[in-house]
Amino acid sequence: MPAKSRYKPVPSNRNTAYTLDAETRLEVVTLIGDFYETAARHFGFCPEVPEVRFDLRGRTAGQWRVQRGVERLRFNELLFAATPEAHIPDTVAHEVAHSAVYRCYGPKKVRPHGREWQRVMALFGVEPRVTHRTCPETLARVLDQHLYRCACRSHALGPRQHRHVRKGQRHYLCRACGERLVWVPES
Numbered sequence: 001m002p003a004k005s006r007y008k009p010v011p012s013n014r015n016t017a018y019t020l021d022a023e024t025r026l027e028v029v030t031l032i033g034d035f036y037e038t039a040a041r042h043f044g045f046c047p048e049v050p051e052v053r054f055d056l057r058g059r060t061a062g063q064w065r066v067q068r069g070v071e072r073l074r075f076n077e078l079l080f081a082a083t084p085e086a087h088i089p090d091t092v093a094h095e096v097a098h099s100a101v102y103r104c105y106g107p108k109k110v111r112p113h114g115r116e117w118q119r120v121m122a123l124f125g126v127e128p129r130v131t132h133r134t135c136p137e138t139l140a141r142v143l144d145q146h147l148y149r150c151a152c153r154s155h156a157l158g159p160r161q162h163r164h165v166r167k168g169q170r171h172y173l174c175r176a177c178g179e180r181l182v183w184v185p186e187s
């Protein structure tokens with residue numbers, strides 16, 4: 001039986017700093033839908049929104065991929081939460097623009113950030129930036145965070161807390177739902 005003292009409420013300052021609240025998540029998903037509507041109206045393709053995940057990790061803020069004809073958008077929750085103004089709308093527009101180019105030109109050889117992509121970015125009213133503007137200090141802090149989930153939301157734990165959990169010395173409990181936090185390793 002694990003000692004009761006190993007279960008601690010998650011430190012509250014870690015609770016929200018690096019994770020997206022439901023409102024911001026919804027804002028991103030709504031923005032994605034708006035960009036698809038705009039592009040679809042302009043280019044005449046189907047505005048269907050592909051699967052959206054917030055499971056991207058590391059330095060990459062966003063990713064659009066197509067596999068066997070199925071598109072997927074992935075975003076980095078920790079980066080979005082740390083500097084939302086750097087990614088909303090820029091990173092969101094960047095990735096949807098890749099999707100729009102694909103829907104217009106198919107898997108033909110079009111330069112990823114070429115004229116076609118830049119034209120979609122202009123349509124979205126977003127500067128066609130290829131890299132995101134996260135300052136090195138913020139990036140270093142984000143890369144130090146480890147993503148956890150409970151029954152109701154995600155949490156970020158710093159290196160020290162993560163070490164405690166991995167060694168089985170301590171477990172953290174969500175202050176909202178009371179469930180134990182489970183580590184989400186990079187996929």
Ligand SMILES: [Zn+2]
Nearest residue numbers: 094098112113
């Ligand atoms: Zn790109």
Ligand SMILES: [Zn+2]
Nearest residue numbers: 150152174177
């Ligand atoms: Zn919870």
